[in-house]
Amino acid sequence: MSNRATNLLVPIISVILGLLVGAVIMLVSGYDPLKGYAALWNGIFGDLYTIGETIRQITPYLLAGLAVAFAFRSGLFNIGVEGQLIVGWFAAAYVGVAVELPKIIHLPLAILAAAAAGALWGFVPGLLKAKFRVHEVIVTIMMNYVALHVTNALIRTVSDGGDRTGNIYASASLRSEFLQNLTEFSRLHFGIIIALVMVGVMWIILEKTTLGFELKAVGFNQNASQYAGMNVNKNIILAMVISGAFAGLGGAMEALGTFEYVSSKGGFTGIGFDGIAVALLGMNTPLGVIFGATLFGSLKYGALNMPNAAGIPIEIVEIVIAVIIFFVASGYIIRLLLLRASAKKKEAK
Amino acid sequence: MEYVIEMLNIRKEFGTFVANDNITLQLKKGEIHALLGENGAGKSTLMNVLFGLYQPEGGEIRVRGKKVDISNPNIANDLGIGMVHQHFMLVENFSVTENIILGTEPTKYGVTNKKDAAKKVQALSEQYGLNVDPNAIIQDISVGMQQRVEILKTLYRGAEILIFDEPTASLTPQEIVELIQIMKRLIAEGKSIILITHKLKEIMDVSDRVTVIRKGQGIGTVITAETNPNDLASLMVGRQVEFTTVKGESFPGEEILDIKDLVVLDYRGIEKVKHLNLNVRKGEIVGIAGIDGNGQSELIEAITGLRKVKSGTISINGKNITNMKPRKVTESGVGHIPQDRHKHGLVLDFPIGHNISLQTYYSKPISKSGIIDYNKINEKALQIIKDFDVRTQGPSELARSLSGGNQQKAIIGREVDRDPDLLIAALPTRGLDVGAIEFIHSRLIEQRDKGKAVLLISFELDEVMNVSDRIAVIHDGEIVDIVTPETTTEQELGLLMAGHTDQKKTQDLTKKGEDQHVE
Numbered sequence: 001m002s003n004r005a006t007n008l009l010v011p012i013i014s015v016i017l018g019l020l021v022g023a024v025i026m027l028v029s030g031y032d033p034l035k036g037y038a039a040l041w042n043g044i045f046g047d048l049y050t051i052g053e054t055i056r057q058i059t060p061y062l063l064a065g066l067a068v069a070f071a072f073r074s075g076l077f078n079i080g081v082e083g084q085l086i087v088g089w090f091a092a093a094y095v096g097v098a099v100e101l102p103k104i105i106h107l108p109l110a111i112l113a114a115a116a117a118g119a120l121w122g123f124v125p126g127l128l129k130a131k132f133r134v135h136e137v138i139v140t141i142m143m144n145y146v147a148l149h150v151t152n153a154l155i156r157t158v159s160d161g162g163d164r165t166g167n168i169y170a171s172a173s174l175r176s177e178f179l180q181n182l183t184e185f186s187r188l189h190f191g192i193i194i195a196l197v198m199v200g201v202m203w204i205i206l207e208k209t210t211l212g213f214e215l216k217a218v219g220f221n222q223n224a225s226q227y228a229g230m231n232v233n234k235n236i237i238l239a240m241v242i243s244g245a246f247a248g249l250g251g252a253m254e255a256l257g258t259f260e261y262v263s264s265k266g267g268f269t270g271i272g273f274d275g276i277a278v279a280l281l282g283m284n285t286p287l288g289v290i291f292g293a294t295l296f297g298s299l300k301y302g303a304l305n306m307p308n309a310a311g312i313p314i315e316i317v318e319i320v321i322a323v324i325i326f327f328v329a330s331g332y333i334i335r336l337l338l339l340r341a342s343a344k345k346k347e348a349k
Numbered sequence: 350m351e352y353v354i355e356m357l358n359i360r361k362e363f364g365t366f367v368a369n370d371n372i373t374l375q376l377k378k379g380e381i382h383a384l385l386g387e388n389g390a391g392k393s394t395l396m397n398v399l400f401g402l403y404q405p406e407g408g409e410i411r412v413r414g415k416k417v418d419i420s421n422p423n424i425a426n427d428l429g430i431g432m433v434h435q436h437f438m439l440v441e442n443f444s445v446t447e448n449i450i451l452g453t454e455p456t457k458y459g460v461t462n463k464k465d466a467a468k469k470v471q472a473l474s475e476q477y478g479l480n481v482d483p484n485a486i487i488q489d490i491s492v493g494m495q496q497r498v499e500i501l502k503t504l505y506r507g508a509e510i511l512i513f514d515e516p517t518a519s520l521t522p523q524e525i526v527e528l529i530q531i532m533k534r535l536i537a538e539g540k541s542i543i544l545i546t547h548k549l550k551e552i553m554d555v556s557d558r559v560t561v562i563r564k565g566q567g568i569g570t571v572i573t574a575e576t577n578p579n580d581l582a583s584l585m586v587g588r589q590v591e592f593t594t595v596k597g598e599s600f601p602g603e604e605i606l607d608i609k610d611l612v613v614l615d616y617r618g619i620e621k622v623k624h625l626n627l628n629v630r631k632g633e634i635v636g637i638a639g640i641d642g643n644g645q646s647e648l649i650e651a652i653t654g655l656r657k658v659k660s661g662t663i664s665i666n667g668k669n670i671t672n673m674k675p676r677k678v679t680e681s682g683v684g685h686i687p688q689d690r691h692k693h694g695l696v697l698d699f700p701i702g703h704n705i706s707l708q709t710y711y712s713k714p715i716s717k718s719g720i721i722d723y724n725k726i727n728e729k730a731l732q733i734i735k736d737f738d739v740r741t742q743g744p745s746e747l748a749r750s751l752s753g754g755n756q757q758k759a760i761i762g763r764e765v766d767r768d769p770d771l772l773i774a775a776l777p778t779r780g781l782d783v784g785a786i787e788f789i790h791s792r793l794i795e796q797r798d799k800g801k802a803v804l805l806i807s808f809e810l811d812e813v814m815n816v817s818d819r820i821a822v823i824h825d826g827e828i829v830d831i832v833t834p835e836t837t838t839e840q841e842l843g844l845l846m847a848g849h850t851d852q853k854k855t856q857d858l859t860k861k862g863e864d865q866h867v868e
Contacts, residue, residue, distance in 0.1 A: 210711045210719050217707070220698045227655060227685070227693040228707040229676025 006338055010331045017334070018327030022320035026312065035310040036320070043305025044298045050305070052183025055192055056258060058297030060085070062195040063250030064275025065282060065289040065296075066202050067118075067243045072284045073206060074239035075219030080125060080140025081247040082272025083147030084118035086265070088251025090151040091117035093262035094158065096168025096255060106171040111194070111252050118248020119241045121147060126240030130233035136240065144268065152264040164263035174257040189257030196290075198246060203286040205242070215239050247272060274300075281329060299324060353378045353413055353510055353541050354399070354430075360407035361394055368394040369405070372567035374543075374560045376510065381532060381542045383556035383573070385549075385585055387782040389740075389752040391565040392545045396512050399543075400432050401425040431503025435515040437495050441488040445481055446470050449502045473504050478534050493524030500531065511535065512543045517551060518780050521641060522808075529555050547585070547782040549578040563587055586784045596794045599818040602631030604667075605682075605771050605802035606652070611661035613647040621647040623826035624661070629771065634793060634803040636817030638810065639846050644826035645806050646688060649775050652804075653685050654678040665771060679708060684769030686760055688776050688806070694760045695748045701756075702730035702744025705763050729766075737762035738788070754785035761792055772796050775806045790816050810839050824848045 023033035044054050064081050071078035092114035125139035159165050174189040206212040217225045218235040226232050282288025299321045306317045354376040361369040368391045376382045386392045397403045401419040412428050419425050439448050446467040454461045467483040474481045479497045517525045561568040561584045606629040613622035621644040629635045650656035654675040663671045665681045687693035695704050706726045715725045730744035737758045778786040807813050814834045821828045822845040830845050
């Protein structure tokens, strides 16, 4: 079997297997898998509204996935995307409500604030790693909690003890009447454009710039990079800062697009953690992240329709979605099975 | 004479590439049979076929006269074939015994019985004179000792036929001597050995017969006693090989590298370079001879900016470069072929083309305002690949998949191409075969003849004697003497390297005799 055919076949078989096992789970739990999957399909592609909402859901996953993938490519494991996203969310919302400016200034300012906040949250673990060799996984996990509780406290402060800020000024919003009209008044916003541009930005940084060359070299082999005159510490910090900025932008999508405010949270959003899976599904490449984020975003959003339309309890739905993602992630096993099968065929000849 | 192993007309293909073409190897009982070939000639492939890791496309294998089908390593084990790998397969923080029983743990009442196993390991160790402590932890023992654990592992599993894959690659000269004794002991106890190597000296020292393969082809088998290193080398490479490097007289000019009173500490804060003075002039090769660990690594790291200097100065062309960043040092006209090409020389997961630009990717013409022109990287790579005869499928092949010799050629190409005034070559031929060694030596001499200064660091006396114009002997962080190859002998160098300076030499010579001879 040619390489290309295998590459195409593996994801298809993975998804089909995931759907089959998911169907079995629904069957043994006493629910109709056909109805369930029909509901899932309609939840993703049912009408223009759901399509708009699905794309909206994909947007933050794209940026969270980019953040994780970018750090990965530089040899760093950024578990802190969740926290970086939360501070980005807050920063964007704060700039959105605190001042009123012309849109051409206000919107970019709010977006930049989110990127800067995320970058700062990435800078701290980067600095600690570079200067003191503290493992970034530990620091980023802890920074997640700091982000969660600090933003909650700040939200209470700026809203005079309330648990959410007011809505942002329209001049800072990413929403557009055009997109809403197009999608039967879904919350689809222009953030998807920003996210896709960032996919391009990551690709350019990694594949075209000397910075990307250095980041990748440091990611693979710090000793050789140092020998070749690269500043390893600078690159570690920079990788975390850029990764954090992507994550912060993910937060801006929620602040300026989806919700148009920020409320205090009882727990994590989960988007940052799902970003790890998005990046890994996409093999840490920019284009792969698009695939991973689309899969994650669609399934997550489409699944919301399953309890309503097919009467399947949300717990079962989550298991089914997890199973599908699990099978996609185990593409390696399927690749192996395919290779075995084709080897057997060859022998039989 | 009985053959314990017969590999007849073995053919192994990888896609369209034929790694082994019609190779025959017959191992007699109780002999040491060397398998000789250049890097990438197909030695490891052949042994992996014997060990059941690869299935051959043609030919047959017989063990003790019986045709066998070795489809996995367990079958090889059951047939009494054991392999001592070049890169040891040991769990660092397990004890010797634990490593040896790994996978076949003996149990008593369902609990691992380490005590009996340790006794058995001890007994085996004594029987073969291996002197291994069964309870030592792997990370605490020397590389040579770790290799003996690998040998014990095969013996413990009942191996009658031992395959040694490049066993001396990472050993010190003393450990090599000991290994040779162990191999002879194994033979005396009735084992048979296949020795994979490209070191002619070892073959002449220990083997009974030699099978030569070249570019995947079986060339033939010769009796060691009836051949000599020259013939073996030409069989292996396919042409006449020069052993003593041809070089003309040197015409040294002004000083390029000047080191004054240099003190460098190692990572533990211990002084490894102690008030060292050294200079290298234009148009000469200065070889640093010394036993590993006498401050060579710290010296090079200090010159190249990878390690901080405690005191003293290093100048290039009269310009002080002490404690400058590696890139500044490089840009001051220093080229560096690092000691460990996998750790420092290459980013193994980068394409070889990227690696060739590893020192220049940021500067014109490859980069302009932070944007890399990958076409330029490709062009440069193709030029170096051609000029330095790097055998690769192309610039986009990962550095990892090139053979050691070709990786080294790429590094040398990269460094020489930048036209540095000073070229530092640290163990530039380690692990390479004679063909590649010859190539690299001639390139170093070519640099000298172009009027560059070359600093060569080597643990191999042959290399230092053949290539250098002056030899600086380092011992315990100091240059103890500077001699010329014409007026010294390996014996004298060996003594100097061991720290015996002139006054004591005569008396020590009589006392210690050849014990002091260092390879």
